Amino acid sequence: MARIRKACAYRRLERPYTRVSKYRKKSFIRANPNVRVVRFNMGSEKKKYGYTLNLLSNKDIQIRDNSLESARQTSNRILEKALGATGYFMAVKVYPHHVLRENPLAAGAGADRFSTGMKKSFGKPIGSAARVKRDQVLIEIRIDKANLGLARKAFTRAAKKLPCSCRVEMKENK
Numbered sequence: 001m002a003r004i005r006k007a008c009a010y011r012r013l014e015r016p017y018t019r020v021s022k023y024r025k026k027s028f029i030r031a032n033p034n035v036r037v038v039r040f041n042m043g044s045e046k047k048k049y050g051y052t053l054n055l056l057s058n059k060d061i062q063i064r065d066n067s068l069e070s071a072r073q074t075s076n077r078i079l080e081k082a083l084g085a086t087g088y089f090m091a092v093k094v095y096p097h098h099v100l101r102e103n104p105l106a107a108g109a110g111a112d113r114f115s116t117g118m119k120k121s122f123g124k125p126i127g128s129a130a131r132v133k134r135d136q137v138l139i140e141i142r143i144d145k146a147n148l149g150l151a152r153k154a155f156t157r158a159a160k161k162l163p164c165s166c167r168v169e170m171k172e173n174k
Helices: 065-083 145-160
Strands: 041-043 051-057 061-064 089-092 098-102 124-132 137-143 166-172
Touching: 041 065, 051 145, 061 065, 065 089, 065 124, 065 137, 065 145, 137 145, 145 166
Parallel strands: none
Antiparallel strands: 041 089, 051 137, 051 166, 061 124, 089 137, 098 124
């Protein structure tokens, strides 16, 4: 299986290229790849919590679904080990709608005979990404006052998995 490209290949936020063809079926992306984020809400949603912490993006960027999933897993693991499944509520607030495409070019001996080059360069879907604006909430954690340090620790671990710099915003629930 081929390795996935680095995040720097897809993190620029620009207008998605839309193919316009005289043949209608070639104007659309045929396959929508599966989103790798397994769960968007974790913990106990019904309980009332004293504080809400938000992880915010510092710039406009595209975040791939596999980095969102790894950020979710690391932060959820820290919270679930310490507090159990009912001591917090965590939600991933962005959804990876944008389909990423790649035009695979053949390499090696004789590649020129069966490669189309850039002639039909719309690209095949390889994954999906969330288009994030500056100061948009990526992940939200609701927690009690005694566990604020633990939630901040979970957010610092999650921020290391994301391809952008992030900051934590805290507000008290009333």
